[in-house]
Amino acid sequence: MMCNRSHGTQLYLEVPSSCLPIVYSPVYNITFMGLEKLHPFDSGKWGKVIHFLKEEKLISDGSIVEAREATEEDLLVVHTKRYLNRLKWSLVVATITEIPPLLCLPNFLVQRRVLRPLRTQTGGTIMAGKLAVDRGWAINVGGGFHHCSSDKGGGFCAYADITLAIKFLFERVEGISRATIIDLDAHQGNGHERDFLDDRRVFIMDVYNRYIYPGDGYAKRAIKRKVELDWGTEDDEYLQKVELHSEGALNEVRPDIIVYNAGTDILDGDPLGGLAISPQGIIKRDEIVFRAARRRGIPILMVTSGGYQKKTARIIADSIINLRRQGLIGGNEDGEVAEECVGGVPLVMSSSDSSPSSVSTGPAPNTI
Numbered sequence: 113m114m115c116n117r118s119h120g121t122q123l124y125l126e127v128p129s130s131c132l133p134i135v136y137s138p139v140y141n142i143t144f145m146g147l148e149k150l151h152p153f154d155s156g157k158w159g160k161v162i163h164f165l166k167e168e169k170l171i172s173d174g175s176i177v178e179a180r181e182a183t184e185e186d187l188l189v190v191h192t193k194r195y196l197n198r199l200k201w202s203l204v205v206a207t208i209t210e211i212p213p214l215l216c217l218p219n220f221l222v223q224r225r226v227l228r229p230l231r232t233q234t235g236g237t238i239m240a241g242k243l244a245v246d247r248g249w250a251i252n253v254g255g256g257f258h259h260c261s262s263d264k265g266g267g268f269c270a271y272a273d274i275t276l277a278i279k280f281l282f283e284r285v286e287g288i289s290r291a292t293i294i295d296l297d298a299h300q301g302n303g304h305e306r307d308f309l310d311d312r313r314v315f316i317m318d319v320y321n322r323y324i325y326p327g328d329g330y331a332k333r334a335i336k337r338k339v340e341l342d343w344g345t346e347d348d349e350y351l352q353k354v355e356l357h358s359e360g361a362l363n364e365v366r367p368d369i370i371v372y373n374a375g376t377d378i379l380d381g382d383p384l385g386g387l388a389i390s391p392q393g394i395i396k397r398d399e400i401v402f403r404a405a406r407r408r409g410i411p412i413l414m415v416t417s418g419g420y421q422k423k424t425a426r427i428i429a430d431s432i433i434n435l436r437r438q439g440l441i442g443g444n445e446d447g448e449v450a451e452e453c454v455g456g457v458p459l460v461m462s463s464s465d466s467s468p469s470s471v472s473t474g475p476a477p478n479t480i
Contacts, residue, residue: 134251170432179232234273245281249402291371297374318337336365
């Protein structure tokens with residue numbers, strides 16, 4: 113059941129049951145005159161994940177949910193107006209994304225080529241949160257901007273999608289009052305930690321390399337299960353700790369939703385992560401987290417977060433395929449696709465017909 117709240121949103125939509133709760137849009141991918149190559153992040157990895165999933169016949173264009181861009185009203189659920197206004201300065205965006213040449217570009221280009229993809233991924237995370245509650249699981253092929261808080265971005269993270277997804281659920285979906293964040297990116301998730309520092313409804317487990325960015329001591333106060341790793345941590349130790357603490361966290365507090373930040377920058381050889389986990393270790397890690405959630409019947413939302421090598425897209429796809437093979441995520445068994453899902457846009461209007469009053473935003477009216 114939906115609760116009434118103050119602003120209309122196009123992100124909570126009815127999705128046909130034949131659509132898989134996998135969220136993506138081609139807009140996710142950042143390409144602009146080669147400037148994206150100046151950051152080690154593979155800014156086209158999300159499209160590559162989808163390509164591999166299609167090759168394996170796990171999905172088709174018409175079987176997944178197309179992400180919609182988060183509007184300013186959506187973003188203001190968490191972000192301050194002052195912070196959003198600062199993003200209208202190219203220098204600020206260049207600093208957050210760590211791509212210095214952006215400061216020389218007109219902001220309208222930065223908005224279109226860099227921030228719009230990030231806003232669309234943010235919308236995808238919010239959408240996937242609702243889908244996870246409805247279906248038991250959901251995966252946003254992008255998102256996981258865990259360094260961004262309500263009033264500060266950094267580390268390629270301009271919007272606080274994890275905080276937004278949780279706050280949308282708390283405000284709009286009846287029965288969702290506790291959340292657990294399991295953050296397994298190689299870096300500390302200081303953004304959501306700062307946002308939920310004094311919020312007892314949110315339990316945070318964070319496993320990260322203790323020696324790398326951001327080293328945010330203030331934000332660490334929000335972590336309920338803190339697992340700090342050393343340089344070069346390998347599979348056996350890592351997987352043992354992930355299983356021990358995932359089980360412990362979910363036994364300590366039973367949440368209504370799990371947000372799983374599944375960064376692949378833990379991969380051996382990652383230039384920023386500093387850990388030494390194998391591709392098989394990453395696949396097993398994701399299986400451990402999903403198995404813990406599914407065994408308890410707790411909805412789980414996965415976002416893909418960091419990962420700075422070209423091969424990470426293949427690993428993400430292989431992990432999703434493994435989750436399907438293990439029966440931890442469902443599939444469209446008969447291969448049929450509802451008419452509304454064709455083109456990956458379930459029950460979503462064209463951009464030229466965007467009146468909130470002309471689209472369903474949930475099982476019951478939820479806007480004023």
